[in-house]
Amino acid sequence: MPTAVVLILVGLTLLIVFLVIIRPEITAARGGKILAFLALFVFPVFAGVMGFENHMERSKQTAFCLSCHVMEPYGKSLNVDDPNYLAAAHYQNSRIPRDHACYTCHTNYTIYGTFRDKFRGLRHAYKYYIGHPANPIKLYEPINNRECLHCHLGARSFEQGAVHNADPQTMADIKGNKLSCMSSGCHDTVHNVPQLDHVKYWKPQP
Amino acid sequence: MTQNGAMSKKLRTAGIFITLGLVVQGISLIWNHPLAFMAFLGGGGLLLGIGIVIYLLALVSTAQTDLK
Secondary structure: OOHHHHHHHHHHHHHHHHHHHHOHHHHHOHHHHHHHHHHHHHHHHHHHHHHHHHHHHHOOOHHHHOOOHHHHHHHHHHHEOOOOOHHHHHHHOOOOOHHHHHHHHHOOOOOOHHHHHHHHHHHHHHHHHOOOOOOOOOOOOOOOHHHHHHHHOOOHHHHOOOOOOOOHHHHHHHHOOOOOOOOOOOOOOOOOHHHHHHOOEOOOOO | OOHHHHHHHHHHHHHHHHHHHHHHHHHHHHOOOOHHHHHHHHHHHHHHHHHHHHHHHHHHHHHHHHHO
16 A cells, blocks of 8 residues: 555544544543544554555565665666676566565565565664674575576476476476575576676666 | 543543554654664554553443443
């Protein structure tokens, strides 16, 4: 739900709550009791749920991830002018939604994946503001092929790729996450942050 | 304090907590910062929760008095 709609809902709820604060005696009548129930329970819960959903949605945005200082080089790597840079190639060719670039590849495509990611996000915030973020930052666990196959499974370029079909076992190993897409040496240039000062950059057309 | 007076006081208290919670939540929705979610949950959510609990307890205590 758009932020403006949630803000309008919050504003309306505030108005009704104000009415109950200023004139609590209206709750003596049946209509007043219903109004108080709406003002002090139904609307605040609804506004809270909508606000929570809005924040969850916002936290999936690329701009949100890149608003942390430590993520700046990773954002920069999305504009590297080199098709071998996995993240840049996906971002620049719109293989992933640009406004959800980080989330699309780094989420966990399981039933509670989004919530797990958001709890991890809370841990990131804790480390960033209270603890000490690792330098360079590292993934908690290697990217599972499941995340790549969420989009690539069934795609012609993947299913009929010469290297993927080099022998019958290769494809089975990729699909079973026994042969990593990235760390097996095939698509291993992802963000490559240490090299960012030595590469050319793509400038998106306005 | 009369029963109505006590109830009014509880409703006002609940209303004030809920108002503060909603204001914090509203600000967090406008604030584009990683900490906005913390403010939403830890500040707004907590205040809203306290307000709602006070209101629900007020309802329960009134119902108990009515039964007596």
